[in-house]
Each structure stands twice: as structure tokens, then as C-alpha cells.
Amino acid sequence: MVLHLTDDFKANAAEWEAAGTKLPQYDPKAVAEYTAEHPYWVHFGAGNLFREVQALIAQDLLNQGEVKAGVIVAETFDADIITDAYKPYDNRGLSVILKSDGSVETELVASVAESFGVKAHDEVWDGLVKVFTNPELQFVTVTITEKGYAIRNNDGELLPWIAPEVENGPDSAVSAMGAITALLLERYKAGQLPIAMVSTDNFSQNGDRFRSVIVDFAKLWADKGFVPEDFVTYVEDPAKVAFPLTMIDRITPNPADSVSKLLEEKGFADNKIFHTAKGTNVAPFANAEETWYLVIEDTFPNGRPALEKAGVFLGDRDTVNKADEMKVTTCLNPVHTALAVTGRLMSYDSMSETIGDKDLKALAERLAYVEGLPVVADPGIFSPKEFAEKVIDVRVPNPSLPDSPVRISTDTSQKVPIRFGVTIKKYVESPDHDVNTLVAIPLAIAAWLRLLLGTDGKATDDNGNEITLSPDPRIPELQSALASLKVGGDLSKADEVLKPILADATLWGTDLTQTPLAEKIVGYFKEFAAGTGTLHPVLEKELGL
Ligand SMILES: NC(=O)c1ccc[n+]([C@@H]2O[C@H](COP(=O)([O-])OP(=O)(O)OC[C@H]3O[C@@H](n4cnc5c(N)ncnc54)[C@H](O)[C@@H]3O)[C@@H](O)[C@H]2O)c1
Numbered sequence: 001m002v003l004h005l006t007d008d009f010k011a012n013a014a015e016w017e018a019a020g021t022k023l024p025q026y027d028p029k030a031v032a033e034y035t036a037e038h039p040y041w042v043h044f045g046a047g048n049l050f051r052e053v054q055a056l057i058a059q060d061l062l063n064q065g066e067v068k069a070g071v072i073v074a075e076t077f078d079a080d081i082i083t084d085a086y087k088p089y090d091n092r093g094l095s096v097i098l099k100s101d102g103s104v105e106t107e108l109v110a111s112v113a114e115s116f117g118v119k120a121h122d123e124v125w126d127g128l129v130k131v132f133t134n135p136e137l138q139f140v141t142v143t144i145t146e147k148g149y150a151i152r153n154n155d156g157e158l159l160p161w162i163a164p165e166v167e168n169g170p171d172s173a174v175s176a177m178g179a180i181t182a183l184l185l186e187r188y189k190a191g192q193l194p195i196a197m198v199s200t201d202n203f204s205q206n207g208d209r210f211r212s213v214i215v216d217f218a219k220l221w222a223d224k225g226f227v228p229e230d231f232v233t234y235v236e237d238p239a240k241v242a243f244p245l246t247m248i249d250r251i252t253p254n255p256a257d258s259v260s261k262l263l264e265e266k267g268f269a270d271n272k273i274f275h276t277a278k279g280t281n282v283a284p285f286a287n288a289e290e291t292w293y294l295v296i297e298d299t300f301p302n303g304r305p306a307l308e309k310a311g312v313f314l315g316d317r318d319t320v321n322k323a324d325e326m327k328v329t330t331c332l333n334p335v336h337t338a339l340a341v342t343g344r345l346m347s348y349d350s351m352s353e354t355i356g357d358k359d360l361k362a363l364a365e366r367l368a369y370v371e372g373l374p375v376v377a378d379p380g381i382f383s384p385k386e387f388a389e390k391v392i393d394v395r396v397p398n399p400s401l402p403d404s405p406v407r408i409s410t411d412t413s414q415k416v417p418i419r420f421g422v423t424i425k426k427y428v429e430s431p432d433h434d435v436n437t438l439v440a441i442p443l444a445i446a447a448w449l450r451l452l453l454g455t456d457g458k459a460t461d462d463n464g465n466e467i468t469l470s471p472d473p474r475i476p477e478l479q480s481a482l483a484s485l486k487v488g489g490d491l492s493k494a495d496e497v498l499k500p501i502l503a504d505a506t507l508w509g510t511d512l513t514q515t516p517l518a519e520k521i522v523g524y525f526k527e528f529a530a531g532t533g534t535l536h537p538v539l540e541k542e543l544g545l
């Protein structure tokens with residue numbers, strides 16, 4: 001038995017069912033034809049999370065007969081994803097859910113009706129313009145990583161790949177933010193049509209940041225005379241263009257060789273993993289855990305389907321904001337980052353190994369329960385304590401999940417302001433909490449700074465073995481700032497060297513040198529960097545283990 005994603009799955013349904021795969025309950029060809037005239041949902045960022053959350057929601061809505069159209073996917077950063085992992089498979093994918101009890105569930109997903117890999121303003125772009133000028137389009141979702149929203153550097157200057165788009169106007173825009181602003185301009189020209197623009201990336205107040213970047217872009221073009229001032233008013237008007245807040249959660253590791261092999265053994269032919277030139281790891285399948293949440297602020301100016309019937313929580317702004325802060329600043333993502341940086345120092349391959357290390361687990365527990373929970377608000381829709389317990393006791397330890405410290409520590413510099421900075425700020429600003437009591441957060445920060453010691457993206461683990469750091473746009477700058485410090489070397493100037501880094505509010509959300517944390521971090525850093533084999537003794541001493 002050999003199963004291909006492009007099979008006429010109704011004709012060989014028995015074989016798919018024998019493989020235990022859930023099948024679409026609709027005709028994908030009819031859905032694609034209907035979507036071409038009646039699009040309601042476009043998603044930007046054709047990566048792995050999309051396949052395991054948004055595409056499955058779209059499939060669920062189709063299966064239930066709630067909608068007749070599928071989701072359209074657009075990729076601006078890495079069009080190879082579309083060429084390699086979507087087009088050859090008629091935009092279909094296989095969802096592989098690796099449950100914590102060791103069982104595996106597969107589902108053939110055919111809800112992606114069309115895919116656009118944007119490289120220039122050519123016929124592919126024209127296809128997207130047709131979608132954006134359609135009055136029936138209700139919303140856009142986005143998963144493009146935190147750095148995908150950046151258009152300026154830390155000094156407020158335009159990034160080198162954004163500046164030409166500002167200079168040359170909307171017709172030249174192919175970056176994620178430029179292209180989305182240009183497509184909103186088309187929607188504006190088509191009659192100021194309403195739409196919801198839904199960021200589903202991992203950061204606090206994601207919708208607010210998304211709005212501010214789009215408004216920034218629109219104003220830059222207005223200043224240069226490329227667009228009318230009224231276009232700026234359109235994107236600023238929440239009744240026309242809404243930017244709801246969201247919380248999204250499903251641990252979705254990069255497609256793993258182990259899963260590819262498992263699929264091959266089970267007769268799934270489409271199990272090849274692609275590593276694109278831009279560094280995305282994609283496949284015609286995606287692998288994820290069973291738990292998932294999507295919480296969206298219910299502001300959709302052009303309406304929406306009954307997303308709640310597919311398991312999405314729709315709530316008011318306050319509820320969504322609290323749910324997101326709970327996840328990204330306390331109960332999940334900070335735990336992930338602390339485990340990932342210390343896990344890289346231990347050269348652990350999997351996240352389940354990190355939490356299986358009792359000292360790293362103690363760090364995670366202190367971070368979530370002792371330091372995070374006291375300053376996080378209860379969203380009401382789930383209990384933060386139970387959420388954190390499930391993360392620490394069930395989700396991260398899931399031995400079936402091929403998640404790695406290498407993946408989680410990608411772009412750490414972009415994540416620390418949210419994952420640690422928000423909590424630090426709450427301690428600094430609240431008269432009821434003492435910043436001096438923080439231990440796990442400064443330990444995690446110090447461990448990350450120790451991990452960065454090295455050159456050219458290389459570093460050493462706690463055993464002195466060379467490792468390659470995960471990609472991060474600020475590594476060159478940070479490694480060069482730390483260059484005079486060596487593991488086991490003279491650390492007497494560590495204070496001086498670390499000071500400007502710790503003062504950088506773009507990294508921590510706060511100038512840490514104005515807080516007692518700076519001294520603490522320098523102290524921990526010196527202990528970690530004193531030599532090899534320091535991680536466990538320092539954690540044990542500082543955490544009282
Ligand atoms: N994977 C997860 O467990 C998970 C869970 C919740 C939220 N998220 C959010 O989703 C994002 C994407 O995760 P993923 O698993 O799909 O990652 P992925 O590596 O599979 O895909 C990344 C996507 O982002 C795009 N991208 C990368 N850099 C970009 C840039 N500079 N500009 C524009 N687009 C860019 C890529 O082209 C691709 O579409 C994460 O960064 C996070 O914010 C991920």
C-alpha cells in the first residue's frame with residue numbers, strides 16, 4: 001500500500017482508513033473552485049504552525065459544512081516553501097499528531113485551496129490582489145515569526161531591505177509588512193472594504209504591534225506621496241481594518257526525520273523534508289502535539305465564520321490579552337526559552353531531555369510558579385496554574401515530540417523582551433513585588449549570555465565541546481560585544497563588558513542596569529563562564545537544590 005497526498009482519496013478511502021488517517025469530508029476540487037470566487041480567509045506564512053492550526057481549523061469548518069471555501073496561503077519571505085512543499089502536493093498536507101501516550105494520529109488536510117509564493121509584482125501578485133479586492137474576504141491570519149514584523153532597527157532607522165520599498169512605493173513591496181500594506185491599499189482602492197488582520201505570532205499585544213507597523217508603513221508612503229492620507233485613516237480605523245489580539249498555542253516542532261521514517265514505514269509516500277535556502281524546514285507533513293489553543297479577540301469588521309465550532313475561543317480584548325500574557329510571558333514560552341538555552345549548554349537534543357534533567361526542571365518550575373504566576377492575571381477561560389502544570393508535567397516531557405533546544409533557541413534575542421522582559425517590568429513597577437527576589441529569570445538570562453561566548457555563530461557547551469548556535473539576527477553584534485570574555489578566562493572585566501548589553505532596553509524591555517538584576521546576572525554569568533561543568537552546581541546552589 002502506497003499513499004500519495006494527491007490521491008483521489010474517495011476512490012482509495014479504504015486504504016487511507018486502513019492507515020488510520022482521517023479524510024476530508026468534502027470535495028477539494030469543488031472547494032478550490034468556489035474559493036477562487038468567494039475567498040474568506042488568507043494566511044501569510046506557510047510554515048509548520050499554519051499546517052497544524054489554521055489549516056486544520058479551515059478543514060474542520062469545511063467538514064462541518066460551516067463554510068464552502070478553503071484557506072488561501074501566501075508566502076512572502078520564502079517562496080521555496082510553496083514550490084517545494086505545497087504545489088507538488090496540490091496544496092495538501094498530512095497532519096501528524098504525536099500524543100503524549102505514544103500514539104500517533106494522522107489526517108489528510110486539503111483545506112488549502114490556493115497557495116501564492118510572492119517574489120515580485122507578477123502574475124502571482126495579481127492573483128493575491130484579486131483576492132484582496134474581493135468584498136467577501138473576511139480576515140487574514142499571519143505566522144511569520146517575531147522578526148517578520150520588524151521594519152526598523154533599534155535606532156528607528158528603516159531596515160536595509162525595507163528602505164527601498166519605502167523609496168520606490170507600494171508597487172515594489174515584497175517584504176511581509178510591505179506586501180501586506182500594499183495589498184491593504186488595493187482593498188482600500190476597491191472601496192475601503194473592511195477586514196480583520198489577525199497576527200497569530202507569539203508576542204504580547206501582537207495585534208497592536210501588527211497595526212502599528214502597518215500604520216507606520218502607510219504613513220511612510222503617504223509622506224512620499226505614493227498613497228493618499230485617507231489610506232492611513234483607513235488602516236487606522238478599527239471599524240474598517242481591525243487588528244485583533246490573539247493567543248496561539250500548539251508545540252509544532254520542525255518536521256522530524258523520525259516522523260518522516262515512521263510515515264515511510266506506514267506507506268505514506270510524501271515524507272520528504274526540505275531545508276530551503278532561507279533556512280525553513282518544511283515538508284508535505286507537519287508534526288505537533290495534541291494540545292492546542294487559539295484565542296482571538298472577537299473583532300471582525302467583515303464578519304467571520306463560526307470559528308468557535310472548530311475549537312477557537314473568541315473573547316473580549318481583556319480576556320485575550322490575559323490569555324496571551326499568561327502563555328507567552330509566564331507559563332509556556334519563558335519556560336521553553338530557559339530550558340532551551342540551558343539545554344543547549346548541556347547539548348541535549350530534545351526538549352523532553354531538558355525537562356528530564358532535575359536541575360533544569362527546577363529552574364522551569366521556579367520560573368513559572370514562583371516568579372511568573374504571582375504577576376500574571378487569570379484570563380478566566382483557563383487556570384494559569386493548571387496551564388503551567390500541563391506544560392511542565394505533560395507537554396514538554398512528551399517523549400514522542402521531536403522538539404529541540406536548537407529550534408526553541410532560534411531568534412532568542414527577539415524573544416527575551418517578551419518572555420522575560422514583561423515579567424521583569426511588572427516586578428520593577430509594582431510596589432507589591434520585589435525584583436530582588438527574582439532568581440530563575442536572571443539565571444536564564446546569564447545562561448544565555450554564557451551560551452553566546454564564541455565567534456562566528458559558534459560557541460561551546462558546558463562540557464567544552466564546540467556547538468553551532470541557532471540562527472538569531474543579533475548574534476554577530478552580541479558575540480562581538482562579548483568577544484573579550486572567554487569560558488575559563490579572565491572575567492574581571494565582565495561587569496564592564498556586560499553593562500551595555502544589560503542596559504539595552506530593546507533586549508530586556510527595561511534598562512536592567514537601573515535594577516538590581518544587572519549585578520545578579522553578572523554574578524551568575526561569571527559563575528557559569530568560570531569553566532566547564534558549572535551549569536549544574538550553579539543551578540543547584542542558586543535554586544537551593
Ligand atoms: N511552532 C510552534 O510551536 C509555534 C506555536 C505557537 C506560535 N508560533 C508562532 O508562529 C511562528 C512561526 O512558527 P512556525 O512553526 O510556522 O515556523 P516555521 O519555521 O515553520 O515557519 C516560519 C514562517 O515564517 C516565515 N518567516 C521567517 N522569517 C521571516 C521574515 N523575516 N519575514 C517574513 N516571514 C518570515 C517563513 O517564511 C515561514 O512562513 C513562530 O515564530 C511563532 O511566533 C509557533
Ligand SMILES: O=P(O)(O)OC[C@@H](O)[C@@H](O)[C@H](O)[C@H](O)CO
Nearest residue numbers: 202248249250251252333336408
Ligand atoms: O515559535 P517561536 O520561535 O516564537 O518560539 C519557539 C517555541 O517556544 C514556540 O514555538 C512554542 O513551541 C509555541 O509557542 C507553543 O505554542
